Amino acid sequence: MVNYNIIFVLPGSLTLSGVTTWSVEMCRRLTATQRVVPLIKHVSAYSDIDITLPPQVSIIECPNPVYPGSLHLTERDVALGYLPAYQSHLPGIIIPNWSHGTYAACALITKTQASNIRTIGYAHADDPEYYNWLTYYEPIIHRFVAVSQEIGEQLAALIPHRQADIVVKPYAVNTPKQLKRRYSTRPEPLQLVYAGRISEHQKRVSDLVRLAEILSRNQVNFQLRIIGEGADKDVLRQKIASLEPSTRQRITFEAGLSPDQMPAVWQAADIFLLVSAFEGTSIAMLEAMAQGCVPVVTEVSGAKAVIQGGQNGFMVPVNALEEMGQMIGQLDTDRTRLCEIGHQAHQTVAARYDYDDYMAWFLNMADEVWREAPRPWPANRPLLPHKRSGPELPELYRNVVSNLSGQDIARYVPLSRIIQGLGFKLANQPGFGWLYRFRSLGKKIVGD
Incomplete structure (x- = not known):
């Protein structure tokens, strides 16, 4: 008889993302271990995607409207707004996934119920924010x-x-x-798909528009399908609308789909696109490859371990859109090679990223963690890290950001995130891609 639950937290609710896809699938598979599997979801600014879950998965609403990653989150918000949901299915192992607020809730529980909780920290991306959360809440x-x-x-x-x-x-x-699908044949257009968060920070979604321009200029026959939700969807729509009609008609932009709908998307696609500045190991990339899509991606965390250039996919440096366009053009010309690489992509994922092996590993890790001694939060350590500006900086900070962005977002987003975002926006402009070479230096200046 299992004597603990495994609890997943979705700080951004049930929106289309790799973390959501992974958490939902883990919940489904854990129901086979005779557990009630709790899934805590916070309030989000975006609509939930339609997901069907087994009855053994208990969805717990965390109604507090304060976002777990908010700069203005307080210990009182955590204690009154988050704690009831987090404590509802203890004893258990909690996987907070991301944000200061989710980890703070776990830390607060350990102050009074340390024996009833264990925490597993996932680093889902090669992102300073993940390193912030995991190092601060390391105890x-x-x-x-x-x-x-x-x-x-x-x-x-x-x-x-x-x-x-x-x-x-x-x-x-x-x-x-077994892979049972077809690939587009000439004169049919290549079917390209990006599915994920619509965000300039990390995902660099406007590069998809630039890539479409390059492909059109190179006379590549293609259709680009963009699927997702996110903070920059309106900006992306505007960029698509500003394209020449001959290119614009090749692009469709759709709302986020549920994980259950994505296999059919990948089966109908020839090429999976990823133009991100950084990743963890992209779940969308693995899912697309599993269905025989050829990945054409940027050289980011996780990709090098999966992709062998020219054999099961292609990689290019971040912002190397001309090179990416040339690779796609070659596949447009040689559809036989497209099919061969797609089958190799499927075989790679089938051999190395199997869920049965993963679940055996995960359950063994969970049992080991549960047997370990509790790890209470240090009494003299603040529950939330101090991220406050000096008395004179905030007004100047808000004015500068408002003038640059057209919105008073400085009240809700940390200074370091604003600087990072503006840096990504500038580096995205033609002629400024070289700024990415200074990413490490930027981290030292801005801080993690």
Whole structure:
């Protein structure tokens, strides 16, 4: 008889993302272990996607409207707004996924119920924010799971005293045993798909528009399908609308779909696109490859461990859109090679990212963690990290950001995130891609 639950938290609610896809599938599979599997979801600015879950998955609404990543989140918000939901299915292992607020709720529980909770920290992306959360809340985290080798190495450098508790384990995805699909043949257009968060920060979604312009200029026959929700969807729509009609008619932009709908999307696609500045190990990439899509992606965390250039996909440096366009053009010309690489992509994922193996590993890790001694939050450590500006900076900060963005977003977003976002926006402009070479220096200046 299992004597603890495994609880997943979705700080951004049930929106289309790799973290949502992974958490939902884990909940489904854990129902086979005779557990009630709780899924805590916070309030989001975006609509939930339609997801069907087994009755054993208990969805717990966290009604507090304060976003777990808000700069203005207080300990009182955590205690009164989050704690009831988080405590409702203890004893258990909680996977907060991301944000200060979710980890703070776990830390607060350990102050009075340390024996009833264990915390597993997932680093889902090679992003300073993940390193912030995991290093600050390190005292309560029993195991750190890095979804790529690059992330594991970074964590080991940041918390060397916890190296024994850092595990590198990429995700698993559902993969058909046999690939039964067709690929577009000439003169049909190549079917390109991007599915994920519509965000300039990290995802660099406007690069999809620039890529479409390059493909049109190179006379590549294509259709681009963009699927997702996010903060920059209106900006992306405007960029698409500003294209020449001959290019614009090749692009469709759709709202987010549920994980259950995505296999059919990938089966109808020839090429999976990823133009991100950074990732963890992209779940969308693995899912697309599982269905025989050829990945054409940027060289980001996790991709190098999966893709062998020219054999099961293609990689280019961040912002190297001309090079990406040339690769897609070659596949447009040689559809036989498209098919061969697509089948190799499927075989790669089937051999290395199987869910049965992943679940056996995960359950063994969970049992090990549950047997470990509790890790209470240090009494003298603030529950939330201090992120406050000096008395004279905030007004100047808000004015500058408002003038640059047209919105008073400075009241809700940390200064470091604003600077990062403006940097991404500038580096996205033609002729400024070289700014990405200074990413490491930027981290030192802005801070993680």
